Amino acid sequence: MTQRFQFDLHATDGKARTGVISTPRGEIRTPAFMPVGTAATVKAMMPESVRATGADILLGNTYHLMLRPTAERIARLGGLHKFMNWDRPILTDSGGFQVMSLAELRKLTEEGVTFKSHIDGSKHVLTPERSMEIQKLLGSDIVMCFDECPALPADRARIEESMQLSMRWAARSREAFGDRPGHALFGIQQGGLEQDFREESAKALTDIGFEGYAVGGLAVGEGQESMFACLDYAPDQLPTDKPRYLMGVGKPDDIVGAVERGIDMFDCVLPSRSGRTGQAFTRRGVVNIKNARHTDDPRPLDEACTCPCCAQYSRAYLHHVFKSHEMISSMLVTWHNLHYYQELMAGLRGAIARADLAGFVKTFHETRALGDI
């Protein structure tokens, strides 16, 4: 097991890359999908089940954990890995994005953000320094810079001002992170959909120097076409020898298109959140298992899927347990969805390794076009 944080590129196919990030807590195969474990749990999943789907790394949310049970309490109990019984790598966000979308009475200044907890109204502050302290208390393997993500659409002046603030906060994050061998700090590129601001942001971040780089400020309502148009240039502005992480993405076709454009890491609540609402991802598109058409269907969600849900349960059963609000409903379809996402990532990694990403993508879209049967 290594004591270093090291990204090794194994193969490329066009702009797409496949490789391995080695960390003291284990290896991360890229392109990688990170299930979201917001309150120290991937909802409806035991950690060993999350691992069984093929996940190498989880995402934890600083905003939620700092409010409840607090980072100090988790540190006293041995850190987030021990607390949630996941001994592989964990990436934590900085809290920047969620404080702006979840907290009440937020006040944003050069220093940081003061806000009231959406849980009990208590007052809190997040600054680059406090965010680094929280993520260190949690024991995070990959720490994210404290940034500000502007809601789109926004005018150029607002986007420039926000990006420049995030770059000043990136420098403060780097300074506060300190020297932590085996751990990584990732910078976050901002700049909205403006190629010049994105270039400026990428240069500011690479001048500071980070172990990985995220493309921030996307998947905030701009739509897939605009996101892809930005991804046609943004990843190329970032170093090729470091991991590139696209936050909050996304639907399976979003991920495929972003991998084609050079992204290595993803996180999204979609597979787990959809699993709890009965939306199942299959090769042939999304299946809403609560639809009456499944009431008597003895087939699995996806004949080609090897997950425990598809191996042992019928659509009729899944329809029944969703209609009767049984807890197993969320467990089974969340497991299936996370398994589907990890199979998609494994398929992308294999296709890039054999220089056949184009073939994989063609089959991916053709099969989805067939629709569910």
Ligand SMILES: CCOC(=O)Nc1nc2cc3nc(NC)[nH]c3cc2c(=O)[nH]1
């Ligand atoms: C996950 C690490 O991210 C951060 O610490 N800041 C950050 N988070 C984001 C999360 C996002 N989720 C979406 N769509 C669902 N878009 C996002 C953007 C950011 C971001 O710019 N900055």
Ligand SMILES: [Zn+2]
């Ligand atoms: Zn399945």
